[in-house]
Amino acid sequence: MEKALNPSTAPRAERARATRAQFIESDDKDMLRAARDLTKDLGEAKPGIYWPxxxxxxxxxxxxxxAAILADSVTTAIAFGIISALALYRALMFIHELTHIxxxxLPGFRAAWNLMVGIPMLVPSFMYEGVHTLHHKRTQYGTVEDPEYLPLALMKPWSLPAFVLVALLAPIGLLLRFAAxxxxxxxxxxxxxxxxxxASALMINPEFRRKPAEGNLAKRVRWQEIGGFVWAWTLIGSISVLGWQPLLIALCVASLTAVINxxxxxxxxxWENDGEPMTVTAQFLDSVNVPPPGLAAEIWAPVGLRYHALHHLMPSMPYHDLPEAHRRLRKELGDNSTYDGANHSxxxxxxxxxxRSTMGVGRAP
Structure with a gap:
């Protein structure tokens, strides 16, 4: 197969938007070098930001x-429920930071997050730790060994609504997992x-099978699973004291949180890779940044996730440093650079x- 022209070798004014396919076999070393050199003073996780x-x-x-549970009208309950789902969603997304820092x-942060968020939401950190890092391995990203990858753009049209709607059942599934x-x-x-x-990992690849936990992770799994079991039965037992309504409202809020995620x-x-290993640059271009301007992405992709492509370049960069890292790279590399290829509106x-990609698949003979 004839190798595509590397966009970084063309004059900036003549460059087309970089794509994953152009970097399957080779990296844009200038971009990788800039990412390393321009961010040397960043990367320290700041407790004064994480904890508050x-x-x-x-x-x-x-x-x-x-407030949603105690509301005296459906409209008020819905309004408080939406706010609750968005706030808990942001709190939950710190699980992503826990796997990389x-x-x-941050002494004590992992335990505190599990007690305050992970176990109450029945998503303790072991469900991401030891799994998400596989998604960042150069030889596994986008392959059948990646727990967090499906070639959705290459699948049938019905796969997209099914992919989103199945999340509605996640809270019931988690309750069943820990309680029964x-x-x-x-x-x-x-x-x-x-x-x-x-059923012990936040994964979307149905072919993935998790290997046994080892070392310190195995110890964390034990106490987190015990905590999840106790909390699951506390929720079920609350029905006899408070009735069905509080638990049903909580499950609805959790379902909304799962759908947003x-x-x-x-x-x-x-989601355009068909299973072949890729270079770091190709993985970057198959990933997405949704940078400013605009505040909406900060709501649906909080805690640095609006810079998801940049995160794949620098996985250990704390979420609070990603905006500055993006600003420096964008300024240095400019419009129509390889870096700009991962930025979307x-x-x-x-x-x-x-x-549109799935529609093309759907029309294929």
């Missing part, structure tokens, strides 16, 4: 959830193996692009 952000988001989320960077499947797995070992391999996942990548444009 996480605690305030969780506090608003739980406070407005209580150095283990000694976990204790049954203690007695039925094959069930325990199946639950661990197929699934929509964000839908546009986190272009918003969710609507991205969903439309993926949908």
């Amino acid at each position: 952000d996480m605690i305030l988001s969780a506090g608003i989320g739980y406070g407005t959830l209580a 150095h283990r000694n960077a 499947l976990l204790p049954l797995g203690v007695v039925i070992r094959p069930l325990r193996k199946m639950v661990w391999e197929q 699934q929509l964000r996942t839908l546009v986190a990548h272009l 918003g969710m609507i444009e991205l969903v439309g692009r993926i949908a």
Whole structure:
């Protein structure tokens, strides 16, 4: 196959928008060098940002959830429920940071997040730790060994609504996992193996099977699963005291949170890879930045996730430093550079692009 022209070798004014296909075999080394050199003074996780952000988001989320439960009208309950879902969504997204920051960077933050957010939402950090990092391995990204990749742009049109709507059932599935499947797995070992391999990770690739946890992660799994079991039965037991309504409202809020995250996942990548390994540059261009201007992306892609492509260049960069890293790279590399190829205008444009691609697949003989 004839190799495509590397856009970085053409005069800037003549360059077309860079694409993944142009960098399957070789990297844009100038961009990678700039990413390294221009951000040397960044990268330190700041407790003064992480702790208040996480605690305030969780506090608003739980406070407005209580307001939704106690509301005296459906309209008021819906309004508080939406605010609660968005705030809890932001609090949940710190699970992404936990997988990348150095283990000694924020003492106590992982345990506090699990107690305040992860276990109450039945998404403890072990469901991401040891899994998400596989998505960043150069030889596994976009392949069948990547737990967080599906070639959605190459699938049938019905796959997109199905991908989003299945998230509505996530809270029920998590409640079932911790309340029933976990204790049954203690007695039925094959069930325990199946639950661990197929229902213990935030993944979208149905072919992925999780390997056994080891070392310190195995220890964290034990106490987090116990916490999830106790909390799941606390929620179920609350029905006898408070009735069905509080739990149903909480599940609706959690479902909305899951759907928002699934929509964000839908546009986190272009999903155009058919399973072959790619260079770092190709992975970057298959990923998505939705930079300013515009505040909407900060709501549906919080905690630095609006810079998801940049994150794939620098996975350990704290979320609060990504805007400055983006500004420096954008200024240095300019319009129509390889770096600019991963910058997109918003969710609507991205969903439309993926949908059009699936329509082409749907028309194929």
